[in-house]
Amino acid sequence: MNDHPLVSTQWLADHLSSPDLVVINAWMPPVTHPDAPPVYPEAHIHGAVFFDVNEICDKSSDLPHMLPQPHVFSSAMRKLGIGDGQTLVVYDDFGAYSAPRVWWTLRSMGAERVFVLDGGFPKWRAxxxxxxDAVPRRTQSHFSSRLNNAAVADIDDIRNVITSGARQILDARSADRFEGTAPEPRAGLRAGHMPTAQNLPFNHLLSENGTFLPREDLIKTFQEAGIDLNRPVTTTCGSGVTAAILTLGLTIAGARDLALYDGSWAEWGSRDDTEVATGPA
Structure with missing residues (x-):
């Protein structure tokens, strides 16, 4: 394997019996359908463990699915049988939704060999x-969480970026939410975007069958959105999930200095001490 963050369904099928491979079903219901049930209990890839983004998170925060403390994350991974040195392949039920978030979480916590199944479970089944439907029995493993603080942006980082212009801000939400012409799906949030942010809806990185666009097409898509791939980028979205799709796409495109604003609009749009812009970027 190389440093490319995606693996194909054929690659996974060929390596599914490898002893150091762990398949992870990343689960989070869409914000528009919060009561949607996971597919995992009825159907999942052989040996896959279930990673619930809304459960493996900072439960003390009033913001949705924020990164947990490293020791909490280590404990959760140990219980799933995920340990140091393993090759981790993450997929989700929608093609590309919560899997990039779990990929980013694992990478941010120090895992080195983490990949996303391109096309996810829909492609696998198709x-x-x-x-x-059998739940695997895995032996508990030791996972050493080492949080990469540079990969995670907080509200003060965003304020500094807006003031200094040292980084680009890229928002994964739809254009109407970004421009403030559509209401936010979460109650109590103002409409609009962070000053200086550019907009690139996450689905623009995906083909009709849910796989990521080829690298050259991704590069062109980012450039057309006003992003310089040679400059640092901080991604954001509604709650830090689809921002990871942009982060994954940027990684494929060759960008390297990347951070993700974990609180995203759920935090920024809920406060009265943050500046909000409306209209196109």
């Missing part, structure tokens, strides 16, 4: 590949 190709007639096998799945199961």
């Amino acid at each position: 190709e007639g590949r096998p799945f199961e």
